[in-house]
Amino acid sequence: MAMEKSQKRTDEDELLRKMEARIQNGNREEEWNELKAFQEAISGSFLMAKVGLDGHILAVNKLFCEAIGFDEAELVGKAIHTLNSPLVPLEQALNLWEEISSGNVWRGEISKSKKDQSLLWVRATVVPLIRNGEIIQFVGIYLDITKSKRVESDLELFLSMLNQSNDAIQVADIDGRLQYVNQRSVDNLGYERDELIGKYVWEFEKIFDGLEDWVKHFNEVKANPNGMLQDGYNKRRDGSIFPVEVNVKYIVIQDKGYIIAILRDISERQQAQLQLMKNQQLLNEAQRVARISSFEYHSRTNKLEYSENTWRILGLQEDAPILLDKLKENIHPDDLVDLLSDWNNVLENGGLLDKEFRFYDAKDHLNYMRAILRSYVREESTGSRVIGTLQNITSDVITRNQLEKRTRELEQRNAELDQFAQIVSHDLKSPLRAIHNLSDWIEEGLPDLTDENQRNLGLLKKRVERMENLINGILHYSSAGKSKNPSVHFRAMPLLVDLAETIQTSYPAVEVHIGAVPELYCDQTAFEQVIGNLMSNAVKHNSNADPKVEVLYQEESNAHLFTVKDNGPGIDPEYHEKIFKMFQTLLPRDTMENTGVGLAIVKKICDELNWGLTLESEPGLGAEFRVSIPFEPVN
């Protein structure tokens, strides 16, 4: 590259060529004076050095000394190659020496190190002096090109910077034609550089309508010496569009005005901004729907930051700044002291706070709030940071209160109902017994009753007895499952044997089979009532010639399963639900004295204790009642 540059035709070159010609033409006497004059002229314009065959400096002129920074005494006797800068490639140095040693003139740009270590760039012409066909010494004639060299390298650096820039840089003239584009512009727009140069700006910049619009813009930028920042959209060669942020400035180059534009592709930034906005919107929306807001507090700065929904949650005027100290005025006085003490506690010690309090909104309406927050204590100097959420739980509290009230009412009503059943039953029983007694006495007092009267009186007493059974049934049913006995460990086998024996006392023909049963942990009384009732139910209705009842046990994954099986008449699936209802009997009471309370009691107890109760039966195939008692954790 340096050799090429030296081919440039300049005045200095011309002069050198002339001098060379003369030197090579020989050592003629008549030209000596002319030559001498030349030498003086050259010596006044160029740096010069005479170097011996061994490379040591023999003489230097004044300009050389001034340029290199050493004085003559320091230079004479020094090997000239020691003045080469570290930048001089070895090949260049060897090439120089080879050329001149062969008697050729060497031309080129070479850098030297000055005394102060800075660079001295020279365009050099080194001429071997030949006498009688022998090289006797060399003469170097140098032109200081340090300054232009610097400009050149600056320019190179600048161009490389322009092309490596992440921003597109474009220069356009007043006609809107591109004069310069950097590499990024080429990459961004998808055109070749040659295609872009000379292109009209509005062909790819969407915000300009055409020449007129451009000129207007041009003048506007011209009027703003500090430049302007604007957003736009660039169109690629393939027609796709991307957003850009454009920094424009008016510049003058050689008396002509241009606009230089620095364009930044902001697709990603815009995307991120859009995503951020969407997230923010989503958060706000979600907080609105969930009726929740979030906040952050820094104790050192006493700064409270809060989400948009906070105004809505607190029922305060929107956009009015929310200040912690002012909030206190809205908190119900009965809740304030407690809340403040808890708040100060977590501020100081950190930790979690979950607190409900009452709060008056902007319209002075009372609201119930729930704040859940966590405090992070840092060093004393930085204070603590609190993040938390706020919920308006007014409607929840109202629902909760209503539910509590309703539960209380229900409990009271249940208690009243129980009491009612008890009272009614007792009050009904007295006159009933009186009727029974009186009919007894009438029968005693009338020994000569006709058979018909005798039978009627018997029926009368039977009905009274049935009524008493029904009343007792109501009493049993109303108290069943109520007592909530604690669960106990007990051996079920002896208990089942007892139940079987009791049944066999009344129904000696019945065969009862009891399978292997483990120790149980549950409400023993309830177990006795449920299985006892199912067993007696299985027996009572059994019309089989060889009545059988089986009680079988099976352990399931999470429950004890008991099956009470009979070989009785079976129950039509149509009645499977009905039989568990109070006073429900499937046969006329005259055929079968039965209150219809037993299964209702079984069902009630199972429901109260969450025991499973199912029935499998077909007419003629007996019935299987299954009770599933969930395992309970033992205390």
Next chain:
Amino acid sequence: MLTTKRVSGGHLTTRLMTNYRSVLLIEDDEVDVLNVRRAFRKRGFTQELNLAKDGIEALSMLENTTTGLPDLILLDLNMPRMGGFEFLKKLKESPFAGLDVYVMSTSSEDTDKDLALELGASGYIIKPLYTDQFADELAQILG
């Protein structure tokens, strides 16, 4: 809490008390009074039988007696003005606290029986449908 005089199934299981001479029946139901009187007559109980319609009348009779206190009180539970439980409480605090009281009630609830015994009753009879059964139970007490 409970006295040792436990009853079960309406049948007295305690030691029989004998030699009662005078019985006070506190009962508002006419048929029940009749029931007791018939049992006395049919079983030939010789004790003197006096009658009060409720707790208040009974207390006043005890306080104002000229013929002496009864050996045994037969007490109904459901009565107007002052029922059986309240009478038992009052009796306990009165000078007549040592008197033998047997409760006769329609209620077959264990809670009623337990409360009566806790309040100092000596026994508890569930009034049965059958008059003969009732007479049997009285006979157990009166001998």
